[in-house]
Amino acid sequence: MASLTVRKLDDAVKARLRARAAVSGRSVEEEIRVILREATVIPPPTAFDDPASRNAASLRDKGFFNVSSRLTKVTVIVGGGIAAYKALDLIRRLRERGFFVRCVMTNAAQQFVTPLSAGSLSNERCYTDLFDASSEFDAGHIRLARDCDLIVVAPATADLMAKMANGLANDLASAILLASDRPVLLAPAMNPLMWNNPATRRNVARLARDGVAMIGPDAGEMAEAGEAGVGRMAEPVAIAAAAARMLGPPQTQAQPLKGRRVLITAGPTREAIDPVRYIANRSSGKQGFAIAAAAQAAGAEVTLISGPVDLDDPPGVTVAHVESARQMLAAVEAALPSDIAIFTAAVADWRVAHAGAQKLKKTEAGVPPLQLIENPDILATISNLRDERPPLVIGFAAETEHLIGNAKAKFARKGCDWMIANDVSPGTGVMGGDRNTVHLLTRGEDGEIRTESFPVMTKEEVAAMLIERIISALPGPAA
Ligand SMILES: Cc1cc2nc3c(=O)[nH]c(=O)nc-3n(C[C@H](O)[C@H](O)[C@H](O)COP(=O)(O)O)c2cc1C
Structure with a gap:
């Protein structure tokens, strides 16, 4: 058997290697063997090969979860709103939690962020076209709709929600949403007037009746100068946490703290x-x-x-x-x-020695002493x-x-x-x-x-x- 010595390894890389080895229940040396074995396998040239084997190494390098078995897959659909930039952070947050992430962007979304950014962050091709010859030879949009455990739409635009509520399917994102039988989590983001418009209210109510989950929107300042109200997309960390709650924890093999x-x-x-x-x-x-x-x-x-x-x-x-x-x-x-x-x-x-039983009042005696x-x-x-x-x-x-x-x-x-x-x-x-x-x-x-x-x-x-x-x-x- 051959041996290999690696010098000048980054401290951070070494720390991550140890972390992922521990979570996999392997020695660091065995973990490195597994990584090298996976990294040197040449994937078969299919349009939709198994992402688990292709991306396990890169996903595990954070060391949180063992992802060598069945990966939990999340499809992130990015709609065309200002908050699209936050979807890039959402991809990272989902991957940090050990989920395999595949991204789809609407045409409008591509005016705000690029498929290249989403693809780089997810380590996976970002899909944009319904009529894509390279993936449609085996009904790609149906595969994208079904080959996942959860679909997250972030930002969910008023337009996308209207399409969903009415069953339209005239682009890749809406076709996936219509063709899917997976749970869907929407993170709406829009101007407060759009959110409060009776049409949007009707669509939101209909989607809720259809069993679609929603997080946000939050209240706060809008991108438009001087506008505030309900319409901000929920923070990526909160969306990732909501997705994790819907999915349960990612599959883990090793449970080295079991019984502790x-x-x-x-x-x-x-x-x-x-x-x-x-x-x-x-x-x-x-x-x-x-x-x-x-x-x-x-x-x-x-x-x-x-x-x-x-x-x-x-x-x-x-x-x-x-x-x-x-x-x-x-x-x-x-x-x-x-x-x-x-x-x-x-x-x-420290704590206050004598906390008031009633609200302390301003009196002429001046500032109350707090011991x-x-x-x-x-x-x-x-x-x-x-x-x-x-x-x-x-x-x-x-x-x-x-x-x-x-x-x-x-x-x-x-x-x-x-x-x-x-x-x-x-x-x-x-x-x-x-x-x-x-x-x-x-x-x-x-x-x-x-x-x-x-x-x-x-x-x-x-x-x-x-x-x-x-x-x-x-x-x-x-x-
Ligand atoms: C600068 C700009 C910002 C926009 N922001 C939003 C937004 O935050 N939410 C929204 O629902 N629509 C927003 N829109 C409108 C959408 O881009 C538009 O409805 C588009 O058709 C949505 O397409 P999609 O749902 O396929 O992504 C914005 C448009 C522009 C030009």
Whole structure:
């Protein structure tokens, strides 16, 4: 058997290789063999060969899900509206979740974005023509309509919805929608006057009766200067989450965390000043929710304790919603025992000593004094439990300055096993954003703190990396 040595490999590539190997339940070396085997197979020259074998390698390189078996396929139909540019992000979001994505564009959509962009992002040809000789020799539009698990129309224009509601099929997109027996998710986007037009209202009602699912539109500023109202397309992340809910999690083969209990905290806490006011922070909960989804996909039994966030509960995860730090600690304690505890929540360090039973009123006495007292330290409390301490406790250190120094000090203080340091200073956009740059702090056998730094990644990629590390660190059967 031949051997191959690869030098000068990008750190990010190596991290992704390890993540996808862990999720596939293979060694890194075996994963690389599989990739090379697949990459060197010459696909048969058919117009519609099996996308699973052609694209498995590129899809898996994110490392979230094992996609070597049956791929979950999503057809994205892009309509001709300003929001078409967001459809490009939607393709990425769906692929990040492990779905195979095939794109179709209307003629009008091509005035806003190009099939080349959609094709590059989906790693698959973007279809545009109903009368396309290269795909119609075997009824291509029927194949496009049926060879998928879900059709997402984003943006769904007023025009496309009118065609759907009335059964028109005079272009590729509408022909696919008419010829399909798959579930359809529409993400409408249009000017508020178009959305509120009685014709659109009738079409929307008819489509709902026909069993078509819809997400959005949201309220907000429109592309047209000075216009606002209901009509903005839902955000790509929300559309991808809705698609995932309709489809269920992508097929996974390996369940390396099967039988493990994983406890995760996420989001901010709210500390009451009085019944209407509170102290909070900017945590979005996205990182903790991504970790919960990744742990669930790896087969773990996941309990997520979340502060107030604007996110949908991840499918298959037990979620407890709390407000304050004290409620969060109580929920964490109630969720024990656990094999792994990951504390991503941005828990308020302090709360108001005497929160008002009624709304505080402005009085002539001036500004009310707010005395702060310390909240329970959830990470330290759980790290120092005598009974029921999870075998692996992981803390997150969100810092705005002296990142590694502060994180090391926190690591030494808290008694947890690993610490993830992340820079949340305003310029990074980490708080509330979709990306994160993290450093993993662990202890070597000599007790020295080791720091491993990662490149900027999506929060889903950070989650996959962390789950991969956990899998490697937890040999042996579940507790
Ligand atoms: C600049 C511009 C922006 C448009 N934005 C939208 C939109 O957001 N939503 C919509 O329903 N139609 C919008 N339209 C109108 C559609 O492009 C038009 O109805 C087209 O026929 C839709 O074709 P399709 O449904 O096949 O994609 C826009 C048109 C222009 C010129």
